[in-house]
Amino acid sequence: MNRTIAAISTPAGTGGIAVIRISGEDAVKIADKVFFGSEKLSECDTHTVHYGFIKNEKGEKIDEVLVTVMRAPRTFTREDVVEISTHGGSAAPRAVLDTLIHAGAYMAEAGEFTKRAFLNGRLDLTQAEAVIDIINAENELAERNALSQLGGALSKEISKVRAELVHLAAQLQVTIDYPDEDLEDITADDVKTTAEHCCNIVDRLLSTADSGKIIRDGIKTAIVGKPNVGKSSLLNSLAREERAIVTDIAGTTRDVIEEYINLNGIPLVLIDTAGIRETDDTVEKIGVERSRNSIQAADLVVVMIDGSSFFDDEDIDVLNATRHKKRIVLINKTDLGQSKYVEAVKARAADSRVIEVSAKTGIGLDELADEIKSIYDLGFLSQTDGAVITNMRHKTALINARDALVRVSEAIGMNMPTDIASIDINYAIDALGEITGETVSDSIVEDIFHQFCVGK
């Protein structure tokens, strides 16, 4: 029997309420020992909420609470679950938890509730991992993707391929085990066709992995240029707040400023930098050094040029310093009129897209978003469904499955007997099963659930 566990499921800190969750066969019995309301929880219907008090073993009132009773199997863990909403802060929830432990509950380990949901078949492993991703999601897109994974989008795709391979392996096995029976023979071509079909699906999933990283972390985008061209104004305009100081004095920004933004659905970690120029000012010098480092560290560089002023050696220096990077060139301040330097800039940055913008009025910023989408092949951002690989563990397993399927096709191509292919087909089946949790080792499961916080 699983012991009954309890933990505070809300984060530490001050808040209106906190929730203590209890899960296991004795959840209701243990809650009844400490809860005093108008009726016994064991006599209440499932999925109902009750008002009352928690009292400790000495009969002292600890807190005024609302208790939710949820009986198996329609619960997160598929066990009986009781949730006690106490007042927030740290004292009340701690005292209620201590009382529950005294009444027979055990302290839950990190991720133990979700692990039970997995072990009881309520979630598969990708869905359990999606729960971690939702908790950790730093942006709307990552959250939405994790939610779709929780809904089973990834599991569904993986299970479909795996089922196809299991069917193929079974057919091969029958032919091997009962060679004398008059069974419909599976041909080498059949094996090859199925292996290639599955390999294509796995490849398509793998091709989403780069975008998956972007969804999770955002594109690190540095805005660079000589002083006063409007870098901080661009950051403010895209962030829709006065995040960085803007003045008409060259050399205003001294330090690197990072801001997470969503540009037409693209998650960007936008980095505003100090204007790059030769300077004797000690502080500014350090800033310029940092700007140069930001160029190296960035995934994407946005070079800004002031179209209303001169296009000069300082601009050319910045273009040279960013030549080897993924880059977009912006000619800013076009609200002041068409720049005289558009052609000169294009000639100096022939390999990059040059866009005329205004950080002040927003002209050209949609074009900037479209260019980023095309550089990173992010057209799929407009679609909401479809599985995207965001997890390294899934990516590794998919690569293993693909390699095995390629070996199957090669073996058939070399006219080896089909039963030789069986080994690699089974290998691919196992690799795919690792993703959903069907064939995963205990140590990996342990590892995954330890990434959780206590109470989840």
Ligand SMILES: Nc1nc2c(ncn2[C@@H]2O[C@H](COP(=O)(O)OP(=O)(O)OP(=O)(O)O)[C@@H](O)[C@H]2O)c(=O)[nH]1
């Ligand atoms: N008309 C117009 N003025 C702009 C535009 N963008 C920025 N400016 C002005 O240009 C000046 C410099 O803007 P900043 O955003 O501080 O420029 P910066 O590149 O961050 O400058 P440093 O931090 O000194 O390197 C300010 O007076 C802004 O108001 C624009 O699109 N149009």
Ligand SMILES: [Mg+2]
């Ligand atoms: Mg600035």
